[in-house]
Amino acid sequence: MCSVNEVDFDDDEQCMEKKSVVLTADTCKKCNERKAEVLRFLDAYCRECFLAAATHKFRACLGKSKVVRPKDHVLIAFSGSQSSVALLHLVNAGLKECSHKRLLFTCSVVYIDEGAVLELSPDDRNEICTSIVQQVKKFNLPLCITTLERSLGDLDISYYSDGGNTSNTDDQKEEQLKKLISSIHSLTGKKDFLHKLRNQLLLKTAKKLKCTKIFSADTASHLAVKLLSNVALGRGAQLPLDIGFCDTRDTDVMLLRPMRDFTKKEIVFYNIFNKLESVVIPSLGTKSDPHASIQKLTEKFVIDLQEDFPATVSTIFRTGDKLSLGNNTTEGDNFCTLCQAPLDTTFTASSALQATEFSRTVSNLGPCGFDIRSICTLNNGISDSSNEHKDKSGSALRYCNTSAVTPTSKKKNTCGEDGEDCHCHKNTANITLLEVEACFCYSCRLIAREMESLEMLPVDVIFNIKQRLRYKEMREEIEDFLLC
Known part of the structure; x- marks a missing residue:
């Protein structure tokens, strides 16, 4: 263990004195010919050398990546x-x-x-x-x-x-x-x-x-x-x-x-x-x-x-x-519909996200409103135990049976046609905060929680949220028939 400077310092003493930068040379440290005009950290550059270095830095940044063709x-x-x-x-x-x-x-x-x-x-x-x-x-x-x-x-x-x-x-x-x-x-x-x-x-x-x-x-x-x-x-x-x-x-x-x-x-x-x-x-x-x-x-x-x-x-x-994405990918539905970044909202054992959500839930519900159902909600992410997405009136959003050809009419009806009260394919169905949070990353969830109305979100964001929720419910319906 290092024992340097173990003694206590007075208020007027410091561990390290601040050093002032002083130019000792009047010539450029690169060409050693022209007068220095630029101080970049501790190096003095002339105008020509500085501009050449800046151009090289820009070109090198583009060239070494080999992305631009x-x-x-x-x-x-x-x-x-x-x-x-x-x-x-x-x-x-x-x-x-x-x-x-x-x-x-x-x-x-x-x-x-x-x-x-x-x-x-x-x-x-x-x-x-x-x-x-x-x-x-x-x-x-x-x-x-x-x-x-x-x-x-x-x-x-x-x-x-x-x-x-x-x-x-x-x-x-x-x-x-x-x-x-x-x-x-x-x-x-x-x-x-x-x-x-x-x-x-x-x-x-x-x-x-x-x-x-x-x-x-x-x-x-x-x-x-x-x-x-x-x-x-x-x-x-x-x-x-x-x-x-x-x-x-x-x-x-x-x-x-x-x-x-x-x-x-x-x-x-x-x-x-x-x-x-x-x-x-x-x-x-x-x-x-x-x-x-x-x-x-x-x-x-x-x-x-x-x-x-x-x-x-x-x-x-x-x-x-030096940071990298690791195993997070944006394939399938594993990305935020607002910022397009990989989702970081997967609940794991003893995760910081789970602890944060638990603390927020307890603070919002209080000691009287917190029960075993709240714990089940946290364990299932942000979807409730019934796995049903509900609108603001509390009715569950399910798929209807109208996309079938009836034997008598021989006509294929589309879900939501003929004034039927169906909310699964209609763009007019309101989205809830729980549905939005299911498609947002952690930080974008914080933005959504501050909004007074989620219906003012960009049209493509709302469309992607509803589409993802429909795909999820469709997959749950046919999950028993899928081959692993």
């Missing part, structure tokens, strides 16, 4: 931030190179207007979109602009529009989005849910434009904050997908993070040297207190720690890089 159509998610502008500049420079190392894929840019959530006026939203259009025009890349409320609609609606005009927004969907966000009580839940809606809309837009890859501008600083906040939100099982280079939870489109090796400071220097300007756009909770949400509190913690210990972001980021 020639003739791929890539969708670049642009938000107007510093990292988004740097990503566009790096991609545009790679497409223009005349050497054999030129990037061979084609690109499109998408911007998601979130003005409805931020309570911005139509003039402010159009002004922001105009600034986005002017920024993207400098790189000669096609731009698509869509609105966040379109993530709540059906798959057959138009998800994008050319140019910077947002006057064709859906007022009904915009109002639905506002009610949905306002129904979530905590700012933590709102930010987490908005992130899921944004990812869903990116995937839908990519499929609409026939793109197989999506480039995200997440930096190492952002991913380090995301790692810690996701652990606090209960998304620890999803960390390899949330912070890794490649997010493969969707089978058709992959989300890539080619800027993940850059720190926030490096991005700022890169934009300064290339004279790149970003678009300042407010976000949800921009002027709120740092303690208002888990995400903002984690960001403040990492930034404050990074000022005194420059290796903080790198240490957190590289530690998260």
Whole structure:
């Protein structure tokens, strides 16, 4: 056992003194010729060497993965931030190179207007979109602009529009989005849910434009904050997908993070040297207190720690890089219908999830309402002992017998036709919290519990939930006839 510094310290004594960074050389530590202009941790770089190193870092991140192939159509998610502008500049420079190392894929840019959530006026939203259009025009890349409320609609609606005009927004969907966000009580839940809606809309837009890859501008600083906040939100099982280079939870489109090796400071220097300007756009909770949400509190913690210990972001980021998914897969129905991540809600003996659910159930029911039925409910996951999904009126959702050909009419009736009171195939049947939780991961369940109405969820999410519940009940009916 180590016996160093076993003695007690006074209040004015410290175990380690804080060292100030001092530049002792005026020349670049790489070329030793030009004057140093950039301090990256403890190394002084000149402008040319820094830009060359940044370009090499970006190209190496794409090259070593070997995921992006020639003739791929890539969708670049642009938000107007510093990292988004740097990503566009790096991609545009790679497409223009005349050497054999030129990037061979084609690109499109998408911007998601979130003005409805931020309570911005139509003039402010159009002004922001105009600034986005002017920024993207400098790189000669096609731009698509869509609105966040379109993530709540059906798959057959138009998800994008050319140019910077947002006057064709859906007022009904915009109002639905506002009610949905306002129904979530905590700012933590709102930010987490908005992130899921944004990812869903990116995937839908990519499929609409026939793109197989999506480039995200997440930096190492952002991913380090995301790692810690996701652990606090209960998304620890999803960390390899949330912070890794490649997010493969969707089978058709992959989300890539080619800027993940850059720190926030490096991005700022890169934009300064290339004279790149970003678009300042407010976000949800921009002027709120740092303690208002888990995400903002984690960001403040990492930034404050990074000022005194420059290796903080790198240490957190590289530690998260070593995580893997293990045996969790998204095959079949083993994925969350909201975030598309593998489900982490399987009850095992003495699991943390079971202990958490047990504590929540006892707190909600109290000593008088907790009985043996509550224990059976916990043991069966979130389905009750009768294995029947019930609607808000308490009636069980079962399959009817109307999908049969009667001998007299010779006509095949479909379930739900002729005004019959059947809820198994009708989209108008309300879903309950228990049914939603059966298809959500642990963290998405926390979001659902904060919502006042589950019917305002995106249409495709509700459809997938009902479809999964129908398949489950059908399997239970024919389970005795299946061959093992």
